[in-house]
Amino acid sequence: MTVNPTDMAGRHLGRATRRRAAEAVVRSLVYGAGLLSIVILAAIAVFLFIEARRGMTEVGLGTMLTSTAWFPTGTPKIFGFVPLIVGSLLVTAVALVVFVPIGIGAAVFISEFSAGWFKEAMKSVIEFMAAVPSVVYGFLGVAVLIPLVKDTFGLTSGMTALTGGIVLGVMSLPTVISISEDALHAVPDALRQGSLALGNTRWQTVYKVVVPSASSGIFAGVMLGLGRAIGETMAVLMLTGNAAVIPGSVFESVRTMTGTIAAEMGEVVFGGLHYSVLFGVGLVLFGITFAINLAADLVLERQRKRWRR
Amino acid sequence: MKVKKVMAFGLVAALALGAFGLTGCGTKAADSGSTGTTETAEAELTGTINIEGSDTLVNLSTAWSQEFMTENPGVMIAVKGGGSGTGIASLINKTVDYANASRKMKDEETEQAKANGVTPVEHTVARDGIAVIAHPSNAVADLTIEQIGKIYRGEIKNWKEVGGADKAIVILSRDSSSGTYEYFKEEVVGKDKNYASSAKLLPSTQAIVDETAANDGAIGYVGVGYVAPSIKVLKVEGVAASVESVLDGTYKISRGLYMYSNGEVSGAMKSFLDWILSPAGQKVVEDEGFVPVQ
Numbered sequence: 001m002t003v004n005p006t007d008m009a010g011r012h013l014g015r016a017t018r019r020r021a022a023e024a025v026v027r028s029l030v031y032g033a034g035l036l037s038i039v040i041l042a043a044i045a046v047f048l049f050i051e052a053r054r055g056m057t058e059v060g061l062g063t064m065l066t067s068t069a070w071f072p073t074g075t076p077k078i079f080g081f082v083p084l085i086v087g088s089l090l091v092t093a094v095a096l097v098v099f100v101p102i103g104i105g106a107a108v109f110i111s112e113f114s115a116g117w118f119k120e121a122m123k124s125v126i127e128f129m130a131a132v133p134s135v136v137y138g139f140l141g142v143a144v145l146i147p148l149v150k151d152t153f154g155l156t157s158g159m160t161a162l163t164g165g166i167v168l169g170v171m172s173l174p175t176v177i178s179i180s181e182d183a184l185h186a187v188p189d190a191l192r193q194g195s196l197a198l199g200n201t202r203w204q205t206v207y208k209v210v211v212p213s214a215s216s217g218i219f220a221g222v223m224l225g226l227g228r229a230i231g232e233t234m235a236v237l238m239l240t241g242n243a244a245v246i247p248g249s250v251f252e253s254v255r256t257m258t259g260t261i262a263a264e265m266g267e268v269v270f271g272g273l274h275y276s277v278l279f280g281v282g283l284v285l286f287g288i289t290f291a292i293n294l295a296a297d298l299v300l301e302r303q304r305k306r307w308r309r
Numbered sequence: 310m311k312v313k314k315v316m317a318f319g320l321v322a323a324l325a326l327g328a329f330g331l332t333g334c335g336t337k338a339a340d341s342g343s344t345g346t347t348e349t350a351e352a353e354l355t356g357t358i359n360i361e362g363s364d365t366l367v368n369l370s371t372a373w374s375q376e377f378m379t380e381n382p383g384v385m386i387a388v389k390g391g392g393s394g395t396g397i398a399s400l401i402n403k404t405v406d407y408a409n410a411s412r413k414m415k416d417e418e419t420e421q422a423k424a425n426g427v428t429p430v431e432h433t434v435a436r437d438g439i440a441v442i443a444h445p446s447n448a449v450a451d452l453t454i455e456q457i458g459k460i461y462r463g464e465i466k467n468w469k470e471v472g473g474a475d476k477a478i479v480i481l482s483r484d485s486s487s488g489t490y491e492y493f494k495e496e497v498v499g500k501d502k503n504y505a506s507s508a509k510l511l512p513s514t515q516a517i518v519d520e521t522a523a524n525d526g527a528i529g530y531v532g533v534g535y536v537a538p539s540i541k542v543l544k545v546e547g548v549a550a551s552v553e554s555v556l557d558g559t560y561k562i563s564r565g566l567y568m569y570s571n572g573e574v575s576g577a578m579k580s581f582l583d584w585i586l587s588p589a590g591q592k593v594v595e596d597e598g599f600v601p602v603q
Contacts, residue, residue, distance in 0.1 A: 073485050073494070074503040083506075142516070147523055156526050157479045159509055238516065241509035242484065253509050263484040263512055266364070266392025269417045270401075 048283045055079070055276035064280055070244035070255065072264060072274050079277045081284060083244045087161070087254030088230055088285075091240060094165020094250055095172055095229040100222055102169075103176030104211075107218070110177070111184035112206050123181075130174035138238035141167040146239065155251055159241030162250040167235050172225035179224060183217020184210060216299045223296035227289050233258040257285045355383035356577030362389075362396020362409030363488060365514075365532070366566055369435065369597045370409055376593060377584055384577050393488055400569055401425050406578055408569040411437075411488030432568045434585050436600040438533040438555035439493060439562040442518070442540045444525040449473040451544040454497055454561060460528060461498045463505025468526070480508040481517045481529035489514070492564040493530055530562075534598020555600045563600065 055064070059079050067080025110122050141163060150158030187210050195205040211218070233256075241253030242263065261278050268275045360370055367390040374386035389396075389405075396408035401422045414422075414429055422429050441457060443449065449471055452460075459465040460478055469475045482504060483490040490510075498504055511517050517529040522539035529540075533550050536542055542550055545562055554560035574582055584590050591601035 069506065071485075071503050071506075073491060142519065146520075150524070156477045157509065157520070157524055159520065237512045242511065243507050243509050245506045253507070255510070259512075263510070265394075267394040267412075267487060269394060269415055269421075270398035271421065272415075272417050 045286065048279055048286055051279035052276055052283045055273060055280045058273055059277060059280075061280075064277065065284075068246055070260070072277065077274070079274075079280075081257075081281060083246050084255055084257045084260050084281060085284065086246050087240070087244075088256040088258070088288075090161045090247055090250065090254055091165045091168060091236055091256055092226060092230045094162055095168035096222075096226060098166055098169025099172045099176050099225050099229075103173050103221070103225065104180055104218060106173070107177045107180035107184060107221075108206060108211065111181050112202070112210060123178075126174050126177050129170075130178075134171060134232060134234045135238075137167050137171050138235035141235060141239045153251060157241065157253070159239060159253050160251050161240060161247055161254040164236045164240035164254070164256075165250065167239055168229045168232055171232060171235060172228045175228050176221045176225040179221030180214070180218045183214035183221065186217065187213045216302055220296040220300040223292055223299070227292040227296070230292070231258060231285070231289050233262045237262055257281050261285075353383045354381045354577050354580055357385045358387070358407065358578055358581060359405045360386065360388045360396075360407045360409060360568075361391060361399045361405045362407075363393040363411040363566070364390045365411040365437070365488060366409040366435075366568075369566075369594065369599060372593050372597055373581075373585055373590060376589070377581055380584075381577075381580070384581070386581070397429075397569065400429065400571060401427055403427065403571065406570065410567045410569060411564075412491050413565075413567065414569060428572045429569045430571075430573060432570065432582060432586075433565045433602055434568050434582075435566040435591075435594045436555060436563050436602060437489075437566055438550045438552070438560055438600055439489065439530050439564065440533050440536050440550035441543045441545055441562070442521050442529050442531060442536070443543055444521060444527055445539070445541045446525050447473060447541055449543060451547055453546055457528075457545070458497050458499055458502075461493075461504055461508065462502055463507060476526045478528055479524055479526045480505055481520055481527050482508045482510050483514065483517065483530075484510045484512055488564070489530070489532070493562075496562060496564075532598065533600070552595060552600050565602075566599065 064079055064081050066082065067078060068082045069078040069080045070083050071078040106122075106126070110119055110126075114122060145163050145166060146158035148158070149155065149160060149163045153162075191209055191213060192205055195209040196202070200208065236256045237259040240256065240259065242255045242259055243253040244255040244260075245252065247254050261281055264274070265278055268278065358374075360374070367388060370388045374388055378384055378386055393408075393410040393412055396405065397410060397414060397418050399405040400408035401418065402425070408429075414431070419429060441452065447468065449468060452471060456465065456471050460471070461480060461482070463480070465471060466478055467475060468478055482493070494502075494504065509520075511520065514531045514535050517531050518535050518537055518540055521527045521529045522537070528543075533552065533555070536550070544550075545560065548554050548560045550560050550562075555563045568582070568585075570578065570582075586602065591603065594601045
């Protein structure tokens with residue numbers, strides 16, 4: 001078989017064109033996949049809004065956001081989001097108190113004071129914590145924490161905002177630790193060496209140089225942990241007692257937005273008023289978590305820009 | 310180079326599969342209606358029955374269907390939970406044959422059904438006695454319905470007001486969506502009244518049993534099937550909750566459990582319902598801790 005040079009060139013050209021075409025196809029598919037996630041998010045918002053519309057017109061958005069009682073199946077029916085929003089915020093606040101010091105402390109330890117196999121083992125354990133199903137955390141809370149809280153504080157019941165908040169705090173730890181640890185890891189070594197060269201101890205280097213440099217990343221981790229805590233459902237449903245009251249302290253029972261949706265959705269009249277109001281609760285929750293994630297993203301972006309300079 | 314190609318191919322394949330999966334979903338719902346066929350009396354019964362609804366009824370329904378399927382190998386019965394509202398919505402959308410419900414259908418749902426061309430027919434398949442429970446150490450042994458109502462409305466706050474120790478009452482209830490919650494509200498708390506807002510609403514009946522066993526101030530209500538040695542059952546109006554006292558009507562707090570169908574049933578669906586109401590089916594009711602209808 002004889003092959004002349006022009007033929008060879010032609011075949012090469014053909015392969016290159018084909019490759020370019022294949023690349024274009026793949027690129028558009030990947031582009032589509034990226035776009036799809038945005039479309040899905042927008043669709044969720046639109047869908048929530050459409051389903052919640054009946055509740056918003058019949059009950060009134062103002063009434064929902066200001067009324068302080070939640071009796072969705074009572075007589076008369078009262079749909080007030082205030083106890084639910086306050087409940088969610090209180091539980092999340094308790095979680096914040098738990099996961100901020102422990103999470104940042106653990107991240108600093110892993111990033112700055114541990115090394116080798118121990119560091120890797122710690123990271124794996126923390127990743128595993130994130131993989132434990134929330135119902136298992138809830139189960140442990142019911143078995144261990146509820147009686148403990150009841151006896152320790154001499155309460156009539158251990159189903160309190162405190163109980164739910166502590167478990168939520170533990171559940172949010174992996175998020176906070178992983179992201180904070182990444183932020184600490186990203187601090188250039190030159191900063192550490194400079195600080196040590198100036199005579200600072202390791203501890204001084206950590207809290208005067210490394211942690212402040214990574215502060216926006218740590219903040220983003222805390223915000224994402226916050227988003228995780230406020231959106232968690234199963235554990236709070238099992239632990240907080242779900243009484244729809246505006247709590248006077250963390251030792252009282254609270255009802256969260258997520259718990260309300262999960263507990264009531266299965267039994268409502270589909271397309272009914274109660275159904276629609278539950279979508280309204282979902283919309284409020286969506287708004288809150290969206291704002292938290294957006295804030296975290298903006299802060300992270302600021303940090304990225306700072307290191308790029 | 311080669312690896313890249315493989316990855317690209319994998320990506321394309323995954324996306325294509327995803328798209329296929331999305332479009333595939335829409336076509337399924339149409340054919341899941343009743344396929345129960347009437348045969349001659351001697352011929353083997355065949356058909357598929359889809360049941361969905363109340364979580365209270367899930368275990369009972371599963372037990373029924375298992376026994377019925379053993380006797381009639383030609384019949385295929387699928388049982389799903391999800392809640393009374395979920396089941397009724399599916400019945401209205403014609404995607405199930407029977408909807409299990411631990412409450413009666415609401416007017417709004419009946420209207421939706423009519424608008425959709427569905428005629429719901431109610432079948433009472435079992436009864437459930439609601440036991441009022443407290444911690445084993447509680448000295449109170451007997452309450453009137455009036456007293457229980459006052460406790461659940463928050464008018465009585467301390468056990469000493471009903472003859473017990475000086476201890477705050479911790480009110481435990483099912484969630485506002487549960488059929489039991491609504492039944493208890495209608496019959497005990499009062500038609501135009503609301504539960505005390507301090508009532509703790511627990512996500513499951515078992516959670517009420519567990520918390521009552523652990524909390525010496527607690528009061529709760531659960532189906533008689535859930536009564537365990539770890540809790541104390543209070544008499545209501547002097548009568549202890551039991552299958553017998555519910556059956557002879559002396560125990561006052563009991564409710565029906567229902568299955569709804571679209572129109573009158575025939576074929577395998579009718580055989581199944583008839584079997585449920587027969588002594589064999591009602592024996593399963595008792596085994597599962599509920600009260601038979603007769």
